[in-house]
Amino acid sequence: MARSTALAPAPERRAAATAAAGARPPTDRATRVVGAVFRGHSALIYLFLYVPIALVILFSFNAGDFAGELRGLSLRWYGEAFGDRFVMKALQTSLIVAFASATLATAFGTIAALALQRVPPALRAVYDGLTYIAIVIPGIVIGIASLVFFVNAFDWFNPLVGSLWPGSLGEAPVLNLGIPTVIGAHVLFTMAIVIVLVRARLAGMDRTLVEASYDLFATPWRTFIQVTLPQLAPAMLAGYLLSFVFSFDEYVIASFVKGQDTTLPILVFSQIHRPPVTPKINAIGTVILTISLSALFIVQLIYRRQTRQARALAEAAAAAEA
Amino acid sequence: MAGQSQERTGQTDVEFRSVTKRFGAVVAVDDVDLRIRAGSFYSLLGPSGCGKTTSLRMIAGFEDPTAGEIFIGGEPVLGVPPYRRQVNTVFQHYALFPHMDVGRNVGYGLRQRRVPREEQERRVQEALDLVRLSAYGRRRVWELSGGQQQRVALARALINHPTVLLLDEPLGALDLKLRKEMQLELKALQHQVGITFVYVTHDQEEAITMSDRIAVMRDGRIQQEGTPTELYDEPANRFVASFLGQSNFFEGELLEDGELAGVRTARGLILWGRRPGSREPLAAGSRATVAIRPERISLAGDPPADAAVDRETATLPGRVLQGTYLGDQSEYQIETDALGPLMVRSINSEGLPAAHFGAGAAVRVAWRARSSLVLGI
Ligand SMILES: Nc1ncnc2c1ncn2[C@@H]1O[C@H](COP(=O)(O)OP(=O)(O)OP(=O)(O)O)[C@@H](O)[C@H]1O
Ligand SMILES: [Mg+2]
Numbered sequence: 001m002a003r004s005t006a007l008a009p010a011p012e013r014r015a016a017a018t019a020a021a022g023a024r025p026p027t028d029r030a031t032r033v034v035g036a037v038f039r040g041h042s043a044l045i046y047l048f049l050y051v052p053i054a055l056v057i058l059f060s061f062n063a064g065d066f067a068g069e070l071r072g073l074s075l076r077w078y079g080e081a082f083g084d085r086f087v088m089k090a091l092q093t094s095l096i097v098a099f100a101s102a103t104l105a106t107a108f109g110t111i112a113a114l115a116l117q118r119v120p121p122a123l124r125a126v127y128d129g130l131t132y133i134a135i136v137i138p139g140i141v142i143g144i145a146s147l148v149f150f151v152n153a154f155d156w157f158n159p160l161v162g163s164l165w166p167g168s169l170g171e172a173p174v175l176n177l178g179i180p181t182v183i184g185a186h187v188l189f190t191m192a193i194v195i196v197l198v199r200a201r202l203a204g205m206d207r208t209l210v211e212a213s214y215d216l217f218a219t220p221w222r223t224f225i226q227v228t229l230p231q232l233a234p235a236m237l238a239g240y241l242l243s244f245v246f247s248f249d250e251y252v253i254a255s256f257v258k259g260q261d262t263t264l265p266i267l268v269f270s271q272i273h274r275p276p277v278t279p280k281i282n283a284i285g286t287v288i289l290t291i292s293l294s295a296l297f298i299v300q301l302i303y304r305r306q307t308r309q310a311r312a313l314a315e316a317a318a319a320a321e322a
Numbered sequence: 323m324a325g326q327s328q329e330r331t332g333q334t335d336v337e338f339r340s341v342t343k344r345f346g347a348v349v350a351v352d353d354v355d356l357r358i359r360a361g362s363f364y365s366l367l368g369p370s371g372c373g374k375t376t377s378l379r380m381i382a383g384f385e386d387p388t389a390g391e392i393f394i395g396g397e398p399v400l401g402v403p404p405y406r407r408q409v410n411t412v413f414q415h416y417a418l419f420p421h422m423d424v425g426r427n428v429g430y431g432l433r434q435r436r437v438p439r440e441e442q443e444r445r446v447q448e449a450l451d452l453v454r455l456s457a458y459g460r461r462r463v464w465e466l467s468g469g470q471q472q473r474v475a476l477a478r479a480l481i482n483h484p485t486v487l488l489l490d491e492p493l494g495a496l497d498l499k500l501r502k503e504m505q506l507e508l509k510a511l512q513h514q515v516g517i518t519f520v521y522v523t524h525d526q527e528e529a530i531t532m533s534d535r536i537a538v539m540r541d542g543r544i545q546q547e548g549t550p551t552e553l554y555d556e557p558a559n560r561f562v563a564s565f566l567g568q569s570n571f572f573e574g575e576l577l578e579d580g581e582l583a584g585v586r587t588a589r590g591l592i593l594w595g596r597r598p599g600s601r602e603p604l605a606a607g608s609r610a611t612v613a614i615r616p617e618r619i620s621l622a623g624d625p626p627a628d629a630a631v632d633r634e635t636a637t638l639p640g641r642v643l644q645g646t647y648l649g650d651q652s653e654y655q656i657e658t659d660a661l662g663p664l665m666v667r668s669i670n671s672e673g674l675p676a677a678h679f680g681a682g683a684a685v686r687v688a689w690r691a692r693s694s695l696v697l698g699i
Binding site: 214219222 | 384405409415418420421464482
């Protein structure tokens with residue numbers, strides 16, 4: 001994800017490179033200088049982006065007591081982090097939230113994407129617009145909106161349940177802010193990610209595959225299970241992992257609707273405000289980073305594989321046609 | 323399976339009764355009647371957009387006719403969904419399932435019908451043997467060449483022993499050489515399995531090579547139906563004559579209709595020609611066209627002084643505009659005063675230079691009146 005070119009299939013990158021090389025004008029001194037300046041510039045940009053992150057990782061292995069100075073390397077602070085009850089509790093909360101919201105987002109997002117296939121085109125364009133908006137709406141807006149919604153809903157719902165609840169069953173349940181509300185608020189935008197990915201896959205899917213399945217005696221339901229779903233699986237998995245990543249390290253929305261529960265990013269943020277800041281923070285940060293990067297790496301693999309297959313099929317067809 | 327085809331000969335496998343299909347304002351298929359005999363290789367031939375695919379899709383059940391009735395094996399199929407029809411399709415771009423290997427693709431239909439596992443395995447292997455891909459069961463479909471994918475698609479359909487196999491330009495994506503090979507292979511295969519093939523193509527040569535019968539379509543209507551020979555030798559109208567093979571056409575006014583008919587052409591010459599067996603009647607005085615196949619015209623090096631035309635033969639003086647030597651044959655553009663330009667093809671039974679006329683050569687152009695046809699416009 002670091003370099004956007006990493007997403008492009010390898011041969012295209014190569015083709016682009018050779019095309020650029022072929023198109024390069026005869027080199028004089030000026031163009032060489034300009035080239036050097038551009039190369040230096042991009043190197044600086046990436047340094048600027050990644051040096052702080054590299055430092056966070058480096059300092060997580062600090063043997064010393066303070067986040068500010070490096071005194072030898074050790075895994076000490078990882079031990080401290082994993083031994084900290086509050087950290088482990090927050091990690092657990094974050095994992096629950098991430099797994100649950102990714103699962104719900106994938107299920108509902110896929111269903112929504114399939115349903116959108118059957119919506120008239122004009123209306124579909126409107127829904128597509130709304131989907132993209134849901135992705136870019138600032139977290140703070142989702143946070144406030146979710147908070148207002150949940151508080152109002154609970155204010156209305158809890159007394160109602162309380163008044164209807166038969167006393168013989170004991171205390172009436174009271175809905176409150178907490179893990180479920182964080183999950184709900186996260187699903188709002190992670191679902192949009194899944195919709196976009198699955199819609200793209202559906203659009204690229206060969207419609208005649210479904211007809212071929214009908215033609216070979218498969219009922220619509222069996223066709224859905226045996227043809228449509230496997231075709232969508234890569235997009236669903238990618239959507240699941242991206243949702244997981246976004247939800248796992250999401251801070252702003254969670255801080256609004258978390259109630260008494262604490263997620264890992266919120267814990268980290270609160271600890272930074274309580275000196276002394278120890279490299280434990282770095283260790284936690286590195287763990288978060290590792291989890292996120294692993295998920296993104298898998299997404300990459302999925303898309304690589306998919307484009308490779310698509311290319312192989314296309315090449316066979318092209319070779320036959322040539 | 324060969325025996326099966328014998329029993330079913332004479333039966334009709336697919337029948338259209340006044341079938342019409344409209345897409346909004348477009349009439350894709352217009353009041354078509356069709357009878358396709360069991361066990362035959364039947365082609366739907368016509369230019370792009372004439373309604374071939376639509377007809378096939380109505381047999382498969384992907385489209386319902388706007389009007390009319392369709393019968394498969396004598397049963398009306400209106401409202402029967404595709405997955406309950408005893409027909410299978412070979413799609414133009416094969417539509418193989420990319421997430422399954424070759425064997426699972428081929429066995430797909432059997433799995434849907436819950437055929438016992440051992441039988442599935444046996445029949446998959448048989449089907450792969452049939453298309454000469456015995457060792458390819460475990461391959462991924464996207465690792466195959468176009469021709470191999472085509473054969474997998476064929477095996478996937480044939481394994482189900484359908485009543486009718488539908489093929490929509492299955493060779494369209496193959497190169498010329500492979501195409502020729504597959505034409506012969508398909509024809510042999512059809513003979514072997516004895517299943518009715520309904521074959522869609524816009525390639526007249528392909529249709530003539532492979533088919534028992536051909537329906538020539540245009541603008542959603544069937545222009546003529548018959549064996550390849552009938553269509554070539556007895557085209558019902560000018561469209562069919564021009565679509566199958568090549569012809570010289572000379573328009574004019576019909577003098578009299580009959581087994582032999584005369585037409586006064588634009589430059590006043592009266593040409594005589596045979597009327598086809600399946601002729602649409604023409605009124606004297608109406609517009610008609612004389613069609614002469616280029617290979618039915620003979621050339622000789624002794625030009626007559628004048629055009630001589632009667633009910634037996636036509637003989638004209640002409641001049642070669644262009645002669646193309648193609649080895650086994652030569653193709654000529656000839657200019658004649660009496661009729662204008664015309665195309666002639668002659669077999670080179672002797673080599674150069676004896677057989678070939680160069681540009682500018684004065685020639686005698688002749689044909690028998692019975693070799694030409696008088697058709698409606
Ligand atoms: N789903 C559809 N919606 C609207 N019009 C259609 C549809 N399918 C076919 N048509 C129209 O019906 C006519 C016949 O189409 P069809 O696909 O049957 O032609 P074809 O003979 O198979 O042509 P080709 O050789 O190009 O495949 C065309 O004018 C086409 O545009
Ligand atoms: Mg077609």
